[in-house]
Amino acid sequence: MRTSDTAPSLVCMGSLTEARTSIESVQGLVSVSNALQYERFDFRQIIDLAPADLTIRKSAMSDDIHFYEPAKGHGLPHDPFNAIVGPRPIGWISSQDAKGTLNLSPYSFFNAFNYTPPIIGFCSVGRKDSLNNIEQTREFVWNLATRPLAEQMNMSCASVPASVNEFELANLTAEPSRIVSVPRVKETPVAFECRVTQIIQLQRADREVVPSWLILGEVVAVHIAKRLLKDGIYDTAAGEPILRGGGQADYFQVSPESLFKMYRPKA
16 A cells, blocks of 8 residues: 555554445545445555555455465465466577587476567577577577377476486487587477577666566477378477466377467458
8 A cells, every 4th residue: 555645544453344345545446336245344444545546456346356466475375477477388408518418398487479480489498408508609409399208208397407418317318410410309399499699687667677588589490200291281289289378287298189270360
């Protein structure tokens, strides 16, 4: 709650009569009839005072909407943000440091950002081995995480020292790439070889930096298993991609049954 010298305090815990007396002075925000449905309530939860401005938070008065400000906590058993923005494609990233030490790790904040040139990106929440490696070599490979490779993908996200080779840990084959020096996962049907375009440390709205880095890379080479090309068109569902959900163990799989078509309206 915010108060000022020019705005009188309206913080109270009171009866219906007290509430009605206070709320009648607020014009154009909520009607008295809406307020009357509450027998007792705490104005501290629904009123926000500012100089010459009094706002009733309607969402706090609604039983069918959960409202929260992330900076103040979500008030739920688990943060819903990841589940809402999802399911998301997985950034299964292979990289290596300047000495050639390999790393393979999945990232749940990943997507495509541009067509021409094709640019993809993932976010390292905290300084991870992938970020350190990519800063040194300016290269990485994205590997499609599929349902048949789900367990091995999951194994590659184990918290292990930088000296551990996740290709070996997950029993995967490091296949040499064609353009970049970083190898790809041989067992996956799709892989993008990438060169870094930007590495951006994220910041809050007030410009305070946070320990998260967005790594963007231009796709300079593409590998696609020919079985996924149907009459020259890539069959997304046939690739059996898996997507990250919001819980600690939630994943989704794309299937042909989930496909529907919808064309853009004509001008």
